[in-house]
Amino acid sequence: MKKFTKTLIKNSLRRIFLYRACLNRLKMMGMEKVFSYTLAMEAGVSPDQVRKDFSEFNIKGNKRGGYNIDELLEKMENIFYKNREHNIVLVGMGNLGLALSKYSRFLQRNMNIVATFDIDPFKQKARTEIPVYGMDRLKEIIQRFKVKVAIIAVPEISAQQVCDDLVKAGVKGIVNFAPVLLKTPPNVIVNNVNLCDELESVIYYVHHQLKIEGLKNIELLYGDMK
Amino acid sequence: MKKFTKTLIKNSLRRIFLYRACLNRLKMMGMEKVFSYTLAMEAGVSPDQVRKDFSEFNIKGNKRGGYNIDELLEKMENIFYKNREHNIVLVGMGNLGLALSKYSRFLQRNMNIVATFDIDPFKQKARTEIPVYGMDRLKEIIQRFKVKVAIIAVPEISAQQVCDDLVKAGVKGIVNFAPVLLKTPPNVIVNNVNLCDELESVIYYVHHQLKIEGLKNIELLYGDMK
């Protein structure tokens, strides 16, 4: 019997994002090129993994010369996003929604929250510069801004309804902070973020004093890796 | 060459959390027992997966009778957490930190943020009921409340320093919202949450209109699964 999950983000893609963050950091530190080895250290993966991931996304370096950081970053930006701006909407202006609407890092990465929605649009209006609309204007605004991606930060109970409305309005991708499995048509991708689970899983490991493989020996992380 | 990553949360454990959320929902809907099939539908995985995961955590059902929801939930709570309360601290009271400190779902799951910290403890003091301390009191308070798990919601630049301080104070598990790979001793578990990456990966898929396997056919999700 097949798996029904609409999962999700491939590991290799997740790591590409990770690599990019590392590259930006290394660049800020004044570096101009990296080897798979360097980047692997920074990202906490194996050099083979880095190369394999690059290979999957058809990113090439120079043999012996490693990778030029700027080229890598440009490739990542251009190939994946074509330097576009992305218009996002956010539904649910509770505490979390409000915080997300103010999260400046989204903007730094060209992800632009053009509008937010709430059943009570007056609630947070004073606290944010991004417009807060009532749910009745969802479709209109999504279509006006050609929004394809939305963030759901509403309570569990209303998440599916909001999701359905978003999909009806033309949204094709959702980051869902409500702890429910949203039912969507197959061409709509959902990425779930469950803050409680993140915390609880850490608690579980701490509780069980689980030793994580490959870290038995801290030297591995910092020392000579030959 | 070995992998250096301090990764992380096993898939099966993540799914156990997912199952629990589903079970709570099903219970609220009035159900008393489930079959692996039912739960799988709700959780968006295969029934085999459910049983395999249960098997890994040594959770047993009754042949032909399925699983009693209350028993399952109790097993999950008792075996994993022994109904303990967990004292957490949160470092970084920016927008995100403030939102997390107010996230009521943590409390519902017995995860109790006993204190928060910020370089400027007066900044958010008026806006929250949880005490906000300066960084100088980190160690004292962590030790007083026997805190083992912390949330880092500080800017990237100071994350490693905060992490080091937490570890020195006795913290064994960290949920890290800063987009850096934290370096920790091997007995400290770190779980990274990168909000930008979550959003960007969705954008990537939407952009590429990637069809997710197993969902080509929506009937699979709702229809007869024989």
Added chain:
DNA sequence: TACTTAATGTGAAAAAATTCACAAAAACAC
């Protein structure tokens, strides 16, 4: 230029995760 060294890129091998498939047990029917 030829020789050495150091890094990439990628099939092959190994490991891990998932799905299959079926024996075993429990519920139900008659």
Added chain:
DNA sequence: GTGTTTTTGTGAATTTTTTCACATTAAGTA
């Protein structure tokens, strides 16, 4: 009580992911 059906639980098979290993290429050196 016997037979039938349904669902669990788990080794085996399969698929996916990661790591290994090495041929290939480029840079440096004399």
